[in-house]
Amino acid sequence: GAGVSQSPRYKVAKRGQDVALRCDPISGHVSLFWYQQALGQGPEFLTYFQNEAQLDKSGLPSDRFFAERPEGSVSTLKIQRTQQEDSAVYLCASNPSARGPYNEQFFGPGTRLTVL
Amino acid sequence: KQEVTQIPAALSVPEGENLVLNCSFTDSAIYNLQWFRQDPGKGLTSLLLIQSSQREQTSGRLNASLDKSSGRSTLYIAASQPGDSATYLCAVVPYSSASKIIFGSGTRLSIRP
Numbered sequence: 001g002a003g004v005s006q007s008p009r010y011k012v013a014k015r016g017q018d019v020a021l022r023c024d025p026i027s028g029h030v031s032l033f034w035y036q037q038a039l040g041q042g043p044e045f046l047t048y049f050q051n052e053a054q055l056d057k058s059g060l061p062s063d064r065f066f067a068e069r070p071e072g073s074v075s076t077l078k079i080q081r082t083q084q085e086d087s088a089v090y091l092c093a094s095n096p097s098a099r100g101p102y103n104e105q106f107f108g109p110g111t112r113l114t115v116l
Numbered sequence: 117k118q119e120v121t122q123i124p125a126a127l128s129v130p131e132g133e134n135l136v137l138n139c140s141f142t143d144s145a146i147y148n149l150q151w152f153r154q155d156p157g158k159g160l161t162s163l164l165l166i167q168s169s170q171r172e173q174t175s176g177r178l179n180a181s182l183d184k185s186s187g188r189s190t191l192y193i194a195a196s197q198p199g200d201s202a203t204y205l206c207a208v209v210p211y212s213s214a215s216k217i218i219f220g221s222g223t224r225l226s227i228r229p
Contacts, residue, residue, distance in 0.1 A: 004159070033217075042120070042205050042219030043160070056215040091159055100215045102147055107159035 002026065004108035006092050012114045013082045021077045021111045023092030030098045033105070034067055034077050035091040043091055049075060050098055082115045089113070118143045118210040122220035130228045131198060137191040137223045139206030144184045147209040151180050151191050154203045154222070163204075164191070196227045 005024045013019050025032050030051055035043035036059075045059040051072035060067070064082075069075040079086055089110040097103045119142045129135055139149070148167045152160040164173040164180040166189070172181040179192040193200060203222040210218060 040221070042207070042221045043217075044219070045216035048215040056213075058213070059216065093160075101209045101217045102214075104162045104165055105150070105160070105217070107152075107161070109157075109159045112157075 004092055004094055004106050006090075006108040006111050008111060009109065010112050010114075012116065014116055015083060017082050018078065018080045019082055019113065021079075021090050021113070023075045023077070023094075023108060025073065025075070025092070025094030026096075026106055027073075029094035029096050029106070030072075031095045031100055032069060032075050033093045033101065034075070035093065036061075037089040037091055037110070039088075046077070046090075048100060050100070055100075079113075082113075084115050087113055087115045118146075118208065118212065118218045120206055120208055120218050120220035122204075122206055122223050124223060125221065126224040126226070128226040128228060129196060131196060133196050134192070134194050135196055135225075137193070137204050137206075137225070139189040139191070139220055141187045141189075141208050141218075143210060143212070144187050145211040146184065147211065147214060149180075149182050149189050150207050150209075150217070151178075151189075152205040152207065154205060160205065198227045198229050201225055201227045 032049040034046040037043040048056040049069040064080045092108045093105040150165045151163045166182040177194040205222045207217045207219040
């Protein structure tokens with residue numbers, strides 16, 4: 001069955017470029033999360049959507065980071081004017097519940113972003 | 117601020133051994149605790165989720181316990197196999213911010229054949 005998919009799987013950007021990372025959650029999943037995982041560290045929360053509503057964006061590290069989920073399904077994480085410290089794996093997760101992370105999370109494979 | 121710590125950062129054991137991975141968290145006000153597995157270059161797979169009212173969960177050779185009052189959880193793996201080699205992550209959902217999961221840095225486990 002189809003799980004959470006993310007594209008691209010790998011992205012190399014020059015410093016200053018804008019990038020867009022896509023997440024396709026499992027069909028029908030209400031909750032969607034974005035995480036940033038630096039090398040050797042656990043994932044860190046970026047933002048949470050319940051359907052199309054962005055209920056929590058407290059983890060976004062700066063105003064260069066922007067996420068959207070306009071139709072309540074596919075989500076895009078956009079990073080403007082990328083910097084080297086943005087290099088990380090960006091993970092997307094979804095679950096069918098409207099109760100946020102209270103239930104099992106289903107993770108995608110991640111997008112590895114390298115900023116040169 | 118909730119912090120999650122996992123010790124050791126890395127562990128190598130011979131095949132067949134039983135082993136325990138440790139997780140501690142600083143604030144006992146949590147909704148649940150979850151153990152994940154992460155293989156290199158891949159996303160996370162949920163192994164066990166323990167609600168705050170529960171003490172343990174079991175799945176096959178895996179058993180996870182939760183002691184909220186002491187801020188500790190353990191993941192017990194019985195009869196380890198080379199296929200168990202991966203990074204194991206512990207994570208909690210705190211009352212203070214119930215839309216996010218707080219992760220530890222993980223324990224990188226290697227099972228030697």
